[in-house]
Amino acid sequence: MATVIIVGGPAGTGKTTIASLLAEHHKCPFIEGDNLHPKENVDKMARGEPLTDDDRWGWLQTLAETAASLAKDPKNASQVAIASCSMLKKVYRDFLEKSAGDGVTFRFVFLHTHYDELLKRVSNRQGHYMKSDMVKSQYDIMEVPSGDELLVNGGEALEVDTTDKEPENILKEILTTLDK
Template sequence: MTRRSTVIVVGGPAGTGKSTQGELFAKNLNCPLIEGDDLHPKENVDKMARGQPLTDEDRWGWLKELSEVASTKALDENNESGLCVVTCSMLKKIYREFIKANAIQASELNFRFVFLYTTFEELVKRVESRKGHYMKSEMVKSQYDIMEIPKDEELGEAIPIDTTNKTPAEIFEEIITKVKFT
């Protein structure tokens, strides 16, 4: 029996540590990492840099591209791990469903959505400490307001992780103990 490839989407609002956790996954599981922010079209980046929140319409093309790129990497025969990690805010359940539905060869893939979250105040503090990123602290509220932490019907495939007062290593350890890769 051949193993099913898995796309691991690390999400949550800005400042939760998506990139850090994605890097830890890639390093520890020897798998490719796709930084979702790098796939945003210029129009989206410019809009966020101006302090304007993205709408659902702004996100659909980006989410489709992200899904296709991540699923292609996970299924690549040269990818011995059979895994691909991608960072993406995936703030709403409908976004998680869309990512899954738009994957290349979706029926041959597992999806695991790791949803990182913390308090609003902590997010603002973390985003304010970042230098050179287009996402400014004024944008945190718009993400926090629409955030849908995975609930019962998503559990197993989507895992909520509270990052409050935890180090990146502690968060990663919690994720690894909760995520089922098959």
């Protein structure tokens, strides 16, 4: 069965870096979720306005459908697709999984760290529309997967604290859990 692995978490956790490493490992397509935002969402975030749930649904639908299509593509030998997407709430993760249709399994890798570290990382980024003043709104609504949502408890998610960890070590931690 085709598999979509979505790497999520608030801005500054390393979603793009880790998702890129996962895509290299699996030799599969990688979708940068930020690139699928409609212009209205990008403009809103660039103005420092947090997105609402209503702003996110269409974007999440597009991401789920695009990732599922790439994972199921017969030309994709791995039958895996990797995507990055904040997916800050459980309801977003549930929506992503339901939006893709049949024939694809979703796995969610949720990256997180403490607030001050996120602020530092986002402040140091150049050329990204997500500015440090937006970190608080993401941090405030963040729901780290727990309980029956976790893979170890029969769910579809794993959570990874990225504090003081190098990307290669984060990748190893993820692969160890996903390969069980």
